Structure formats: C-alpha cells, structure tokens
Amino acid sequence: MLWISTQDKHSLINVKEVTVNGKKIKGFVSGSSLDEWSKDLGKYESNERALEVLNEIFMKTEEINGISATFAMPKK
Numbered sequence: 001m002l003w004i005s006t007q008d009k010h011s012l013i014n015v016k017e018v019t020v021n022g023k024k025i026k027g028f029v030s031g032s033s034l035d036e037w038s039k040d041l042g043k044y045e046s047n048e049r050a051l052e053v054l055n056e057i058f059m060k061t062e063e064i065n066g067i068s069a070t071f072a073m074p075k076k
Helices: 047-064
Strands: 002-005 012-015 017-021 024-030 036-043 069-072
Touching: 002 047, 012 024, 012 036, 017 047, 024 047, 036 047, 047 069
Parallel strands: 002 069
Antiparallel strands: 002 012, 017 024, 024 036
C-alpha cells in the first residue's frame, strides 16, 4: 500500500500506480475494473526532475519492503 501526499498538500491518496507524464506525476487509483481515475500528484520544472521524483518514490517503497509506505511529494 502506497500513500502519497500531493505536492500542494491538499490530498493524501492511496495509489496503485504512479506515472510520469511530461513534467507531471500522476497517481492512479482503482476501486474496481470499471471505476478507475487518476490525480496529479505534482508538477516539476522538467521531465528529468519528474523522473528523479519517481525514482525517489521507488526507493522509498524498496526501503519499506512490502509494508505500507508513505511519501510526500517534494515542492521542487
């Protein structure tokens, strides 16, 4: 289970998948096969920075080793 606090700190989301789309990072949430939606988690100055943040999320989940993880999206 991965909980992410959005960059603007207005939402805490339990995400199933995290994707980089240009400068944005999106979190996907699915309740069932028919009910799926996404939310912008953060926007960064470049695609390269967004990919760095994605790697930070990956490293955090690796640290936890399968247990529930939390991650706060960085401001920059």
